[in-house]
Amino acid sequence: MQENLISILSEAGIEDELIQEIQKVGFPKTARSGELIITPGSTSMHMPIVLEGLLSVVRQDEDANEILLYYLEGGETCAMSLACCIEGKRNDFKVTAEDDSVLWMIPMNYMDEWIQNYRSFRKYVFSSYQTRFDELLETIDSITFLNLYDRLYKYLLDKKQATKSYEIKMSHEQIAQHLNTSRVVVSRLLKQLENEEKIELERNRISIL
């Protein structure tokens, strides 16, 4: 686990001195698949870096309707937590473990200092922001320019890439939530995808062909 952290940080260009500090002040956190990591309305005191597994970041409205914003994969961090903390704002999103995952939690109060003192960390944080920004734009593209059929298929392909597995283990209901639509609609379109031989359907499992 520690090796994982070190390799991730040094690959991101973080210098040894800072890596040691991150090891010292941070701590690991494991989450089982499905576990809620950040809830809307809370205030983040830690910035999580994903060491293993996969997290989903989901936006919610007042009526608890949801939409998937993006995934966080190994090596990535939650720029939004950072922003939330710097500005002292509440989280208005929720983060869930999509797989069994391991995170490295860094207390927020070190952030400002490190951003100031370490060029490499600055770069890491900036580039995280930028990546998230790009992904938000891609999400906007999907909801704006695609119909639900294409959005669903793209969703499946994205998930395939994020999990590096052609098998998606989810119920139609769960998918419907990520796309902010209803289960019946998802079932209908999935069946259509199956008829067109793009996927195969089983209970709690979708195979991408």
Added chain:
Amino acid sequence: MQENLISILSEAGIEDELIQEIQKVGFPKTARSGELIITPGSTSMHMPIVLEGLLSVVRQDEDANEILLYYLEGGETCAMSLACCIEGKRNDFKVTAEDDSVLWMIPMNYMDEWIQNYRSFRKYVFSSYQTRFDELLETIDSITFLNLYDRLYKYLLDKKQATKSYEIKMSHEQIAQHLNTSRVVVSRLLKQLENEEKIELERNRISIL
């Protein structure tokens, strides 16, 4: 114009030394209402700061469908240009003057140095990023959770706030483009808003009541 720049920057907490440098290496640019400032596919060599007026930032897909992402008002800057430049990527959005506007253009090659040397500038850039991030999220909320009627009304109220005028001088066609829908649909819903006495319609003009 210069006074405007100085007051904006010092209000953002930028120190005098840097303000002077920004004045020295930058230059003003005026744009008439409707003028295109950044086109998709181009590479930005300058970061624009809005001194006067109002810019719109619009996302486009391959078929030239569009959606408004957010406005840039006085004092704000285009974080996306910055990101584009740092990563050397193409712009995949377009920026248009919504009113007659004045910008201060800063050559990109100073950015890295200033971010490194000036705490205040770092903060300014970070906070710009954060503001844009929040606005993207709000845009996602609107597209995802609102029906077109509510989205349109929110669009009008947002525009009212951005221009500080209860009169919106646009054709239905222009509004339809910002919302990625058709003119006929916008006309239909505007008429409904008028019947409910929330707005008044004239040619090329909508009054918010």
Added chain:
DNA sequence: CATTGTTTGTAACTAATGTTACAGAGTGTG
């Protein structure tokens, strides 16, 4: 293996949004 809860399939219907077509009103210009 009976019971319960979850998941999926499907039909029938409703609502929202998009499209096509056309008329009439307003504006600018020679």
Added chain:
DNA sequence: CACACTCTGTAACATTAGTTACAAACAATG
């Protein structure tokens, strides 16, 4: 004022997505 052009209103229709309702398949558990 005649003409061309843009903008708006509206009807009729098509398509997409959302809803309700129900049955059957499957899984977990005692």
